Amino acid sequence: MTIVIEQPRLEGDVVVEKKIQNESNKVTLDGGFVAPEINSFGHTFRDYDAESERKKTVEEFYRMNHIHQSVDFVKKMREEYGKLNRVKMSIWECCELLNEFVDESDPDLDEPQIEHLLQTAEAIRRDYPDQDWLHLTGLIHDLGKVLLHEKFGALPQWAVVGDTFPVGCAFDESNVHHKYFKENPDYNNPAYNTKLGIYSEGCGLDNVMMSWGHDDYMYLVAKENKTTLPSAALFIIRYHSFYPMHRSNAYTYLMNEEDAENLKWLKIFNKYDLYSKSKVRIDVEKVKPYYLSLIEKYFPSKLRW
Ligand SMILES: O[C@H]1[C@H](O)[C@@H](O)[C@H](O)[C@@H](O)[C@H]1O
Ligand SMILES: [Fe+2]
Numbered sequence: 521m522t523i524v525i526e527q528p529r530l531e532g533d534v535v536v537e538k539k540i541q542n543e544s545n546k547v548t549l550d551g552g553f554v555a556p557e558i559n560s561f562g563h564t565f566r567d568y569d570a571e572s573e574r575k576k577t578v579e580e581f582y583r584m585n586h587i588h589q590s591v592d593f594v595k596k597m598r599e600e601y602g603k604l605n606r607v608k609m610s611i612w613e614c615c616e617l618l619n620e621f622v623d624e625s626d627p628d629l630d631e632p633q634i635e636h637l638l639q640t641a642e643a644i645r646r647d648y649p650d651q652d653w654l655h656l657t658g659l660i661h662d663l664g665k666v667l668l669h670e671k672f673g674a675l676p677q678w679a680v681v682g683d684t685f686p687v688g689c690a691f692d693e694s695n696v697h698h699k700y701f702k703e704n705p706d707y708n709n710p711a712y713n714t715k716l717g718i719y720s721e722g723c724g725l726d727n728v729m730m731s732w733g734h735d736d737y738m739y740l741v742a743k744e745n746k747t748t749l750p751s752a753a754l755f756i757i758r759y760h761s762f763y764p765m766h767r768s769n770a771y772t773y774l775m776n777e778e779d780a781e782n783l784k785w786l787k788i789f790n791k792y793d794l795y796s797k798s799k800v801r802i803d804v805e806k807v808k809p810y811y812l813s814l815i816e817k818y819f820p821s822k823l824r825w
């Protein structure tokens with residue numbers, strides 16, 4: 521089988537599109553990363569309809585998520601968690617806290633989250649050895665899942681993980697399990713259920729309220745603790761779960777030019793985030809010193825969470 525995928529190639533600061541063809545059964549990514557065609561459960565990635573052991577849990581997750589993520593809910597969570605007054609800890613300490621959590625929204629992975637962080641970061645590191653900021657972005661992109669921890673009020677999974685989407689405007693059909701939005705209080709609200717809703721054309725994602733979860737929270741933590749990571753890293757952290765936008769090209773009318781620029785990096789990142797999910801474990805102790813050095817370079821030693 522021949523698989524053709526579009527993959528931006530990095531040349532200095534310029535990103536240009538490049539097509540990769542492969543005669544084997546594998547999808548080869550630009551930097552040499554070989555993306556498996558099937559996940560650990562024998563299905564294609566992000567197949568929400570496949571009869572797998574994960575299917576029921578994942579569907580129930582999205583039912584709850586779509587019912588509860590509303591404008592009012594997001595406003596409340598932004599205000600509450602924006603205070604960053606719960607915990608003081610380092611980035612690495614947070615990675616360790618994620619050891620106990622399995623993401624119920626994910627059809628492709630049932631390993632503890634720390635595995636996923638390291639798998640993502642190490643896959644990027646192999647293909648983009650010089651972009652250390654992107655390695656660190658891989659390591660920290662899902663740290664917002666710490667909201668599941670009791671120190672953070674043990675939020676339910678529907679308020680932490682899963683794909684994200686804008687609230688305050690119509691829910692696009694490309695959202696996974698779209699049908700469950702019918703029970704969302706905003707679904708029949710005329711202020712929120714038109715294409716633009718409370719937004720204006722090209723207003724920029726920065727002005728859009730996304731459903732609340734680990735993306736927006738970690739973005740806040742990184743920004744407020746004055747990370748020196750580039751803006752592309754913050755964009756990746758904030759929108760990596762916005763699959764309707766970066767996979768299905770939905771909601772583009774909300775984006776501005778800067779978003780379009782940053783999106784190129786997010787698309788590169790997404791390949792590693794998604795296709796590195798596997799049962800192959802990384803030796804934490806072996807890679808820890810490298811990541812500690814990156815954390816020191818881009819973050820203060822203790823952060824407010
Ligand atoms: O199930 C996954 C998981 O929760 C990821 O962390 C998130 O980024 C994805 O968008 C989501 O679909
Ligand atoms: Fe995520």
Ligand SMILES: [Fe+2]
Binds near residue numbers: 636793
């Ligand atoms: Fe992830």
